[in-house]
Amino acid sequence: MARRLLILIFLVVPALARAEFEIDASVELALVDGGPMPSFTDGSQGKLRYGDDGIELSSAFVQISATPTPTLETIIAIDVNPQARDDVGITEAAIVLRPLPIAGVKPRLKLGAFRPPISLEHSSLGWGTLYTTSASALNSWVGEELGGLGIEASVRSDPTDDPYGMYWSLTAAPFYGNDPAGTLLSWRGWSVNNWQTSWGGVVPLAQLPIFQVVPDQAPQIEPFLELDDRLGYYVGGEIGRAGSFRLRALHYDNRADPTIRNHGQVGWRTQFDSIGIAGGLPFDVGVIAQWLAGRTYAGPQLSWGRPIDNDFDTYFVLVTRTWGGHRFSMRREWFGVDDNDANALDPNEEQGDAWTLSYQFRFDEHWLAGIEWIRIDSERPARIFENADVDLIEQSVFAVVRWTY
Numbered sequence: 489m490a491r492r493l494l495i496l497i498f499l500v501v502p503a504l505a506r507a508e509f510e511i512d513a514s515v516e517l518a519l520v521d522g523g524p525m526p527s528f529t530d531g532s533q534g535k536l537r538y539g540d541d542g543i544e545l546s547s548a549f550v551q552i553s554a555t556p557t558p559t560l561e562t563i564i565a566i567d568v569n570p571q572a573r574d575d576v577g578i579t580e581a582a583i584v585l586r587p588l589p590i591a592g593v594k595p596r597l598k599l600g601a602f603r604p605p606i607s608l609e610h611s612s613l614g615w616g617t618l619y620t621t622s623a624s625a626l627n628s629w630v631g632e633e634l635g636g637l638g639i640e641a642s643v644r645s646d647p648t649d650d651p652y653g654m655y656w657s658l659t660a661a662p663f664y665g666n667d668p669a670g671t672l673l674s675w676r677g678w679s680v681n682n683w684q685t686s687w688g689g690v691v692p693l694a695q696l697p698i699f700q701v702v703p704d705q706a707p708q709i710e711p712f713l714e715l716d717d718r719l720g721y722y723v724g725g726e727i728g729r730a731g732s733f734r735l736r737a738l739h740y741d742n743r744a745d746p747t748i749r750n751h752g753q754v755g756w757r758t759q760f761d762s763i764g765i766a767g768g769l770p771f772d773v774g775v776i777a778q779w780l781a782g783r784t785y786a787g788p789q790l791s792w793g794r795p796i797d798n799d800f801d802t803y804f805v806l807v808t809r810t811w812g813g814h815r816f817s818m819r820r821e822w823f824g825v826d827d828n829d830a831n832a833l834d835p836n837e838e839q840g841d842a843w844t845l846s847y848q849f850r851f852d853e854h855w856l857a858g859i860e861w862i863r864i865d866s867e868r869p870a871r872i873f874e875n876a877d878v879d880l881i882e883q884s885v886f887a888v889v890r891w892t893y
Contacts, residue, residue, distance in 0.1 A: 507554035507562070512613045516890040518546035518621070523882040525874075528679055529571045531692035531707065533871050535840070535864045536884050537571075537622070537681035545570050546621065546888060547682055549579070549614035559586050563600075565614055567684050573708075577686020579615060592649050598640040598661075601687050601712075604722045605659060606630050606738055608764045608776045609806070617682060619776075619817045620846040621860045621888050624804040625678040626762075626780050626821070632685050633672050633711045634740070636720060638663025647730040655730065659738075660723045667715040667744035670756035670784030673800050675709075677838045677868055678823040687712055696873055698796075698834040706752030715755050716745040733767030746786045746794065758784040760800075772809060779803040785828075797828040798836050813851065819844040823866075840866025856890040 522541050525534035538544060548568035555561050565580040582600030589595075603615070607627040611618045615631065623631065640661035647655040672679075675693055685691060690708040699705055720742035728734030741759045748755040760782025769775050780802055787795035804821030820843060827837040842865070848858035864882045871878055 507556040510553045510555075511550065511893070512553075513550045513893040514548065514614055514616060514890060515545070516547040516621075516888050518544045518886045518888045520544050520546075520886040521884060523884045524880070525876055525882060527571070528676055528681075529683070529692060531694055532874060533676050533694050533868060533876070534882065535677065535679045535866060536862065536882050537679070537683055538884060538886070544886075546886070547614075547616065547890075549616070551580075551614050559588070560584070561586070567614070567686050569684070569686070571683075572686065573690050574686065574688070577689050579684050579686050581687070589646065592646055594644045594646060596640075596642045596644070598642075599638075601635065601637045601665075602640070603630060603635040604661070604738060604740060605724065605736070606634070606762050606764070606778075606780070608734075608736065608766045608778060615684060619774075619806060619808045619815070620819060620844055621858060621886070622680050622682050622844065622862060624778070624802075624806070624819060624821050624844075625680050625823045625842065626778050626802045626804060628679050628681045628683065629673065629802075632679070632681075632683055632691055633669045633709070634666065635685075635687075635712055636663030636666040636742075637712075653730045653732070655728055657726045658723075659725065660721070662719045662721045664717075664719060665712045665714040666720055666742045667748070667755045668709050668711050668713055668753045669742050669744075670758035670786070670798075671709040671711070671754070673784060673825055674756075674786075674796060674798050674834075674836045675870075677825060677836075677866070677870075678802060678840065680821075680842055680844065680862055680864060685711055694870075694874060696834070696870065698831070701833060702749075702754060704749050704752065705754055710751070710753055713751055713753050715750045715753060716748045718743050718745060720744070733765065736762075736764045738762050740782075747788045754786050756784050756786045758782065769807070774808045776806040776808075777804065793829055795829060795831055796834060796836070799826040799828060800824065813849055815846075815848040815850070817844075817846040817848075819846075835869040838866055838868040838870075840864060840868075854892055856892070857888065858890075859885070859887045861885050 522538040523536040526532040527539040642659040644657035724738030744755040762780040764778035785797040802823035806819040808817040
């Protein structure tokens, strides 16, 4: 992975010599009332980012965009996270080519390190959430485990060419470097947070009995490693009407070899489908709904099945409304993992639901303050290995202040 990123840098640097630069940055501090379990960042199966009370740097990023030519853009996003092993890391580094339209269709080519276009909750800058401080479990997982080094090709119609303002787009990408994806869903479960794993970054894992059987598994997941030199891919599409609604669908398959073990990681074959819609309701209420479901497994195919084999799914509905500088948002979500194997040392199943209530006030273009409440009710048998309740309600409240440049 490091070698490929160096190649990317050598491709980008010469183009930057004559570029126009744009710098965006944000810093967010949070006063946190943490949950009843230790944070998953400390190696537990807790579903919240914070298990302790106090003042935290909940997010900070710098995104640098350069446009050497009208059809070429380079992007690098740097995330600051004091809870991570590396406090500072790259979350996106890409070259974007936008040639002139062909027969009214706009092509685009993106080369580099980036995440698949799944989330409808995040803005483009720094991959930050727009409506709440914490993302849904669905899009939290995207930030934790999904991404690769690849080439994304897309085409998009021009809504100004349609009498109703409609548009469509198609996207496809082959990628390297996401073979461990699925580890967190199986060995920690879903979470609701605003964590972003940087390239080369890790997420700690709880010490579970299964690691006695898989001794070469490191005590953390490094999700963006390439273990088997096999390309993964995703394909997707979107239709919508400018300023009205958009419907997005995507299929993902990392094509990982589930029998491989390398660099302290296990290969997980992970496939899923996702669908999302964003639009408006009466009284100027915005709504977002997303669904994702798939399967992940690891180990060889035996007469009785795979040693680890799980189905997973999650979905949510978010409603939001603004009054001047005020924004109120509410999200309701459900998630689960179905354990298909008979491995008694490794119970992966879980079922849960969550509420999120969020209020934000934007003072001006630079300053925002807000308060958010999260309640997660889940059942996860593997928590007995941490002497925690199988049925557990985790709640957290935090107040945030965000400065944006």
